Amino acid sequence: MPEQPHTEQTRTEQQPAERPHTGHGFGRVLVAVYGLLALAATGRSILQISEYFDRAPVSYVLSALAAVIYIVATIGLARGDRTSVRLATVALTVELVGVLVVGAISYAVPSAFPDKTVWSHFGSGYGYVPLLLPLVGLWWIRRTNRASEAVAPELAAPAESES
Amino acid sequence: MLQPLTVVVLVATGLLAILAAHHLLRRRLVDDPIVLTGAAIEVALLVQLVVGLTNASAIADGAERATFIAYLFTVLVVIPATVLIAIKEKTQWAMAVVLGGAVVVAILVARLQQVWSLHA
Numbered sequence: 001m002p003e004q005p006h007t008e009q010t011r012t013e014q015q016p017a018e019r020p021h022t023g024h025g026f027g028r029v030l031v032a033v034y035g036l037l038a039l040a041a042t043g044r045s046i047l048q049i050s051e052y053f054d055r056a057p058v059s060y061v062l063s064a065l066a067a068v069i070y071i072v073a074t075i076g077l078a079r080g081d082r083t084s085v086r087l088a089t090v091a092l093t094v095e096l097v098g099v100l101v102v103g104a105i106s107y108a109v110p111s112a113f114p115d116k117t118v119w120s121h122f123g124s125g126y127g128y129v130p131l132l133l134p135l136v137g138l139w140w141i142r143r144t145n146r147a148s149e150a151v152a153p154e155l156a157a158p159a160e161s162e163s
Numbered sequence: 164m165l166q167p168l169t170v171v172v173l174v175a176t177g178l179l180a181i182l183a184a185h186h187l188l189r190r191r192l193v194d195d196p197i198v199l200t201g202a203a204i205e206v207a208l209l210v211q212l213v214v215g216l217t218n219a220s221a222i223a224d225g226a227e228r229a230t231f232i233a234y235l236f237t238v239l240v241v242i243p244a245t246v247l248i249a250i251k252e253k254t255q256w257a258m259a260v261v262l263g264g265a266v267v268v269a270i271l272v273a274r275l276q277q278v279w280s281l282h283a
Contacts (some may be wrong), residue, residue, distance in 0.1 A: 024254075025256050033263070091257070
């Protein structure tokens with residue numbers, strides 16, 4: 001990404017002294033959306049597993065997995081310390097891979113998913129939010145990481161050698 | 164279910180959405196009108212919860228009834244959560260969150276009405 005982080009959205013950065021945080025500014029929107037998805041997916045999978053699990057076990061296990069990932073992503077982005085952000089990065093990557101793989105399978109082998117999941121058909125039942133959200137989230141994490149390296153390079157440097 | 168109540172909630176969420184959009188454009192943060200409109204919606208949703216729970220037995224299908232009850236409770240969380248997030252945020256993203264929350268409540272209430280009209 002060639003652009004400088006601060007030129008594009010100066011209106012959001014009114015406090016230049018503050019360290020970039022994945023849960024502040026635009027990040028609040030992400031946390032809210034992930035929180036909502038976590039709530040929806042958790043509720044739905046509790047219902048599916050307790051009420052009619054036999055109807056489509058694979059779909060419902062996937063729903064439960066999605067719920068866990070959304071919870072991890074919400075907490076990780078909201079906390080915003082280095083470990084949390086890494087955890088959130090893993091969750092978002094799994095989410096992206098999941099929605100791509102499940103989306104592709106649901107088109108190729110429709111019988112594999114008799115009941116819809118959040119990820120089938122690339123999340124078309126949810127306005128493709130499940131596909132777009134991990135992309136936006138990973139972009140945001142990358143952007144805040146870059147920005148915090150710019151603000152405090154001495155803190156960001158060990159992270160590189162550590163991983 | 165209670166048609167008038169649903170209409171009240173939808174109008175109130177529309178009002179909250181307009182207020183939030185206005186504040187977003189004017190770069191204002193959370194103020195009394197936002198909080199009071201949110202509180203009014205929350206009261207209406209609590210009435211909806213009571214009405215919904217007392218009438219839930221009209222939905223014969225067990226899974227649909229469980230969905231209905233789950234929606235009744237879930238919709239209560241949205242406004243307090245979004246307003247709290249908005250209070251903590253001091254940029255205009257605060258109003259974006261409130262705007263999104265208002266839309267989500269409207270969608271959930273419409274879904275409730277849909278589940279009710281299809282299965283009760």
